[in-house]
Amino acid sequence: VYQVFESVAKKYDVMNDSMTLGIHRVWKDILMHKMNPSPGTLLLDVAGGTGDIAFRFINYVRSVRERQLQRKLKHQQNLSWQEIFESYQKDKFNSLGDSQVVVCDINREMLKVGKQKAQHLGYSEGLSWVLGNAEELPFDDDKFDVYTIAFGIRNVTRIDLALQEAYRVLKPGGRFLCLEFSHVSNPLLSRLYDLYSFQVIPVLGEVIAGDWKSYQYLVESIRRFPPQEELKAMIEDAGFFKVHYENLNFGIVAIHSGFKL
Amino acid sequence: VRCQHYPPLRALQASAALRRASDEHKKEPWTSSSQQHFDSPPAGHQPEQEPQGPRPSYTGQGGQESEDYESEEQLQHRILTAALEFVPEHGWTAEAIAEGAKTLGLSVAAAGMFHSDGSELILHFVAECNTKLSELLEKEQKLVQLGEAEKKPIDEFLRHAVEARLRMLIPYIEKWPQALSVLLLPRNIPSSLNLLTSMIDDIWHYAGDQSTDFNWYTRRAVLTGIYNTTELVMMQDSSPDFEDTWRFLENRVADAMAMSSTASQVQSTGEAVVQGLMGAAVTVSN
Numbered sequence: 001v002y003q004v005f006e007s008v009a010k011k012y013d014v015m016n017d018s019m020t021l022g023i024h025r026v027w028k029d030i031l032m033h034k035m036n037p038s039p040g041t042l043l044l045d046v047a048g049g050t051g052d053i054a055f056r057f058i059n060y061v062r063s064v065r066e067r068q069l070q071r072k073l074k075h076q077q078n079l080s081w082q083e084i085f086e087s088y089q090k091d092k093f094n095s096l097g098d099s100q101v102v103v104c105d106i107n108r109e110m111l112k113v114g115k116q117k118a119q120h121l122g123y124s125e126g127l128s129w130v131l132g133n134a135e136e137l138p139f140d141d142d143k144f145d146v147y148t149i150a151f152g153i154r155n156v157t158r159i160d161l162a163l164q165e166a167y168r169v170l171k172p173g174g175r176f177l178c179l180e181f182s183h184v185s186n187p188l189l190s191r192l193y194d195l196y197s198f199q200v201i202p203v204l205g206e207v208i209a210g211d212w213k214s215y216q217y218l219v220e221s222i223r224r225f226p227p228q229e230e231l232k233a234m235i236e237d238a239g240f241f242k243v244h245y246e247n248l249n250f251g252i253v254a255i256h257s258g259f260k261l
Numbered sequence: 262v263r264c265q266h267y268p269p270l271r272a273l274q275a276s277a278a279l280r281r282a283s284d285e286h287k288k289e290p291w292t293s294s295s296q297q298h299f300d301s302p303p304a305g306h307q308p309e310q311e312p313q314g315p316r317p318s319y320t321g322q323g324g325q326e327s328e329d330y331e332s333e334e335q336l337q338h339r340i341l342t343a344a345l346e347f348v349p350e351h352g353w354t355a356e357a358i359a360e361g362a363k364t365l366g367l368s369v370a371a372a373g374m375f376h377s378d379g380s381e382l383i384l385h386f387v388a389e390c391n392t393k394l395s396e397l398l399e400k401e402q403k404l405v406q407l408g409e410a411e412k413k414p415i416d417e418f419l420r421h422a423v424e425a426r427l428r429m430l431i432p433y434i435e436k437w438p439q440a441l442s443v444l445l446l447p448r449n450i451p452s453s454l455n456l457l458t459s460m461i462d463d464i465w466h467y468a469g470d471q472s473t474d475f476n477w478y479t480r481r482a483v484l485t486g487i488y489n490t491t492e493l494v495m496m497q498d499s500s501p502d503f504e505d506t507w508r509f510l511e512n513r514v515a516d517a518m519a520m521s522s523t524a525s526q527v528q529s530t531g532e533a534v535v536q537g538l539m540g541a542a543v544t545v546s547n
Contacts, residue, residue, distance in 0.1 A: 038369050
């Protein structure tokens, strides 16, 4: 797994866009909407190498926080000029509302790309980058509000261990969210999808990233991954409650959600 | 495709931890002496000792009934109750629910269990108010039965019941219009309609069988109309202690009463007319 992503790291984002025709951005946005984080949330994004989820989280929380502050200001009537002046100073109000995201990945290269991206896009506060293995997270118990793993869990050798670790590091009431390729039940779509996956994607891999094998591996790992119901049962076994899943695009991708209650 | 699944019984870890924590912090003993653990909202009052009625389906599967056990529904119930105190500040939103979860020691992410528009919070609140109203009317009925209080005439009773129910909205009145609009969303209409009709039925039940010449459907419709219009008037009433609203209510109830007597008048007049015609017909035929 490590070697696959070492070679893939730099071209990861480009490949994602070309393989999924850009829809992966929509999927990740939907995930963020589902999470609906409020300011002050502590997020752990596992296998989040290049930081897609982390950046979206920061954007989301920032806009929620802005709305909150606007509402607060509206309520305060009879503001003196001094107060109005102060309210325009953004430093006074924590623009992220103490929200933080920790990006954890097993692969140093992916983290490096992520850090560069963050610098390039101007994300400075609220981000941390940690090297770690999903099956054995380097964090204490009961630490995080939300744990996400987007397109990462299928690369984990022992999924049950990863789920157990997720359960461990989440606070009581915390939420587990998993975005992953899943099983398409519609037969017609399934045939088209298979065609696309096995014929087109490895070719794209060769052309864009110069790497046929990694993308062959990718497509095969998607097929081997447990379908929605099975993954749901595994999540419940790890101890999560209220486990639901939502199919996106007829099951090409599914979001699983569970709570540590 | 969403999938609902009711897992086999398992003690909820969070509630176990919370209970232990609250044992240390609360002044009153939290662990009830009865074997069946009654879960009441963590306010300052004494938890009632009566065992709750049939629990939700979870208990039926013969699972461990340890003192720490609490079903998901009960936990959700507690979170929503705790969230109510944040409604005046945050409105009927997921934020209020998140704050409520925080006070219970849970992560803010627990608000994700509910819909992001706060529907469940509002429905929960309405259900709670209806329950409170039933209890109030029940108590008063007992007093009447024991002879300690006078039985109110029907119009006064209706006014009293509707006023009592609407007064429960007062702490949340600023954000209530928002709540009303959410209740009217197609998704919520079955539940909100259900709650409304059961409340109206309740009021009529306690009003007793007084001869009003209304049949059952008319009674329901009339009172629903009175309640809804009064609620709307209350939304934009700025008089001290909502005097204008209560006066509006009085007038509507009086209208309803007049309508019933008018209806019976019309009926008796109609009968008289028919009898007159019959008499004329007989006379003519002779």
